[in-house]
Amino acid sequence: MSTRTEVLEFATLGLLTQSPLHGYELRKRISAIYGPFKALSFSMIYPQLRRLLEAGLIEEGARTEARRSRIVYRITKKGEARFAELTENISPDSWDDESFEVRFAFFGEASSNNRVRILEGRHRRLKEKAEILRADVERPNVGIDKYLEEWRRHSLESAEREIAWLEDLIQSERSEKNERKTK
Amino acid sequence: MSTRTEVLEFATLGLLTQSPLHGYELRKRISAIYGPFKALSFSMIYPQLRRLLEAGLIEEGARTEARRSRIVYRITKKGEARFAELTENISPDSWDDESFEVRFAFFGEASSNNRVRILEGRHRRLKEKAEILRADVERPNVGIDKYLEEWRRHSLESAEREIAWLEDLIQSERSEKNERKTK
């Protein structure tokens, strides 16, 4: 799941697993995952839907008479299988900001093992990032712009906060799992 | 400064203001501004340098005999003027993540007034973002995935921390200015 196209395929199948949708609504929901000020462009959505349709991963639902110009898509068996496959299939790209964001938004669909693996991967990646930033920040700096340094300090803090957040999540994933076991 | 090309032009001129550089080194330094795991691609750098050369904003420095395949560029008067112009010319795009990051990295080159204006703009933008997230998080949620909600909560916290960070910076910018005045 490295390119945006792949991330989009995952998000599309994931959302259609929950309920049938048309392109416009799909775009809104994916944009909502990305958060404010970061919408997904239409030119990705519609060609994408056609691709998935041709591949038999989604199918056209019944067109309501009321809104003629609206095409509702629902997921097929094949599409569900593909989504499950993508969910299981974690690559190092999954720790990238956007990939992680989307994977995280569909955690409800994944297994607990899977959730933990993804959280740990993201955790590892951020640890690496933090180490690099820390080395930059703590090095006695000669001739480095003080504002750039200040930005790095802030980035380091952000990374550390996300690391702590991930640790909490991993913790609670694990304890939930144990609870289920001992029940 | 909306497109990546424009951000890159700003960063290039800014770095060349500080010292002459060749493409490879330029790319490394711009990537350093972006932080770990987010490099700039070569296909942006070299065509960009040619454009700036043609526009007379940069010029080829003396080629050292030692390293034949290395072309060092330095900024021209015209280039310096252009950089000053870009520094002053703030648009709403300047509050976008990437634009702000780069502008911030060249704060040393800007006037104090300019610094404050940029910080305040970013502050405004993040306030807006935080409000939207807060509304989402605090709304009694029916049927929203608990992980997506958790992600929003985390995003809100990050935004709030950056807001506080910006407020500190604005504060210290202002007090420095006053100190200079009263001297």
Add this chain to the structure above:
DNA sequence: CACCGATATATCGATTCGATATATCCAATT
């Protein structure tokens, strides 16, 4: 019932990325 903003699908040119090619420099190894 006329208007307008939100809904809905669609496409195009321009931008940007990712992968790769080619060659050089330099330090370590043999």
Add this chain to the structure above:
DNA sequence: AATTGGATATATCGAATCGATATATCGGTG
């Protein structure tokens, strides 16, 4: 002294992606 390999350095191409815009319909308001 020759060889190897990894970092340095410039360059380009096709594919992916964006941003802007066109077109039409829907639903509520005056």
